[in-house]
Amino acid sequence: MADDYYTTLGVDRKAGKDEIKKAYRKLAMKYHPDQNKDNKDAEQKFKEINEAYDVLKDDQKRAAYDRYGAAAFENGGGGAGGPGFGNAFSDIFEDMFGDFMGGGGRAQAGGRGSDLQYTMEISLEDAYLGRESTIKIPVNQSCEKCDGSGAAPGTGEESCSTCGGAGRVRAQQGFFTIERTCPTCGGAGKIIRDPCKACHGTGRSKKEKTLKIKIPAGVDTGRRIRLAGEGEGGLRGAASGDLYVLIAIKPHRFFKRNGADLYGRVPVPMTVAALGGDVDVPTIGGKKTKVKIPPGTQPGTQFRLKGQGMPVLRSDAKGDMYIEVAVETPVNLSGKQKDLLKQLDQAMGGNAATKHSPESSGFMKKMRELWDDLTD
Numbered sequence: 001m002a003d004d005y006y007t008t009l010g011v012d013r014k015a016g017k018d019e020i021k022k023a024y025r026k027l028a029m030k031y032h033p034d035q036n037k038d039n040k041d042a043e044q045k046f047k048e049i050n051e052a053y054d055v056l057k058d059d060q061k062r063a064a065y066d067r068y069g070a071a072a073f074e075n076g077g078g079g080a081g082g083p084g085f086g087n088a089f090s091d092i093f094e095d096m097f098g099d100f101m102g103g104g105g106r107a108q109a110g111g112r113g114s115d116l117q118y119t120m121e122i123s124l125e126d127a128y129l130g131r132e133s134t135i136k137i138p139v140n141q142s143c144e145k146c147d148g149s150g151a152a153p154g155t156g157e158e159s160c161s162t163c164g165g166a167g168r169v170r171a172q173q174g175f176f177t178i179e180r181t182c183p184t185c186g187g188a189g190k191i192i193r194d195p196c197k198a199c200h201g202t203g204r205s206k207k208e209k210t211l212k213i214k215i216p217a218g219v220d221t222g223r224r225i226r227l228a229g230e231g232e233g234g235l236r237g238a239a240s241g242d243l244y245v246l247i248a249i250k251p252h253r254f255f256k257r258n259g260a261d262l263y264g265r266v267p268v269p270m271t272v273a274a275l276g277g278d279v280d281v282p283t284i285g286g287k288k289t290k291v292k293i294p295p296g297t298q299p300g301t302q303f304r305l306k307g308q309g310m311p312v313l314r315s316d317a318k319g320d321m322y323i324e325v326a327v328e329t330p331v332n333l334s335g336k337q338k339d340l341l342k343q344l345d346q347a348m349g350g351n352a353a354t355k356h357s358p359e360s361s362g363f364m365k366k367m368r369e370l371w372d373d374l375t376d
Helices: 005-009 017-031 040-056 059-073 084-100 124-129 270-275 335-353 358-375
Strands: 116-122 131-142 157-159 168-173 176-181 190-192 204-215 224-227 243-249 256-258 261-269 277-282 288-293 302-305 321-328
Touching: 005 017, 005 040, 017 040, 040 059, 116 131, 124 131, 124 243, 204 224, 204 243, 261 270, 261 277, 270 277, 270 321, 288 302
Parallel strands: 116 243, 261 321
Antiparallel strands: 131 204, 157 190, 168 176, 224 243, 256 261, 277 288, 302 321
16 A cells, blocks of 8 residues: 555645646556566556555545545555556546547447538618528538449448448557557448449538528527538438528618617708708618607707617517717808808807807806816
């Protein structure tokens, strides 16, 4: 029995599981009997490090060891030197050779086809209405010449002589038996002596597939539509993968979308904003609707048009449309128009800041207060 398990593995008593496992793996490779066939001391050392790791890898055993020492496992205590030896090394063995282990059983004859993803750009109007679209994608499908078998017409598969049809072979390494995928048949258990010339034995050939996609109303960017069995064909007749159509909505020239709601910005002449009036705005459905602008409307004011937004996916509900007013200052004025504006400015006189321009009045008031504070 090892004198001190932590010392044996060369780790601190506060070491974590990963550190203990790393130290054990390094020592196990160094003192493995296969690497030291004529060294009895190495064999003994190998047993000691396995004994130590078997205890320290287990939280309950480690807690018992920390409290009572090796005495906790004497008289059948279920720990070091006994059955735990095999369990300890098996953990590292799985790390090293896990890719060779298949869990037993025969490998399937060919694998399922890969899933594919196709990004489809649509307009916001298409997302609003929903539509059916046709796409063309290049894909590997079952070979028509050999019906997906991979063998030339009139021939077939033969049992693999290397693995005897099991799909896996075993090799002895010291006192371990390693099982891995058969290198001859690739795990299929069968081989093709006379491969199909059209697909070179793969059972698949590249084709362009035409598919119809139904786009539901209300779909948004990032939504995926799954078409089962429309992906890559499987090897040698195995099941096909799936096709995922990823939706991407193109930017709209007027609307911005947030969920089921739409937002638009409408320019309004200064006179309409001041006196009031109606403006025509487009809807995503392709029609026009009027928005009533009340007198004195300020820039940035929003108007809500209920139910004029996007459909909610798989629902009868609809979002709203929000129109933001952008008040336009007139440009390219004639001399007469400038004179009229000057007359308006004079008519408003000193009351303009308080009576006719409430936002400017509030701003100027705050500026005066700030100036007074700075000069005090």
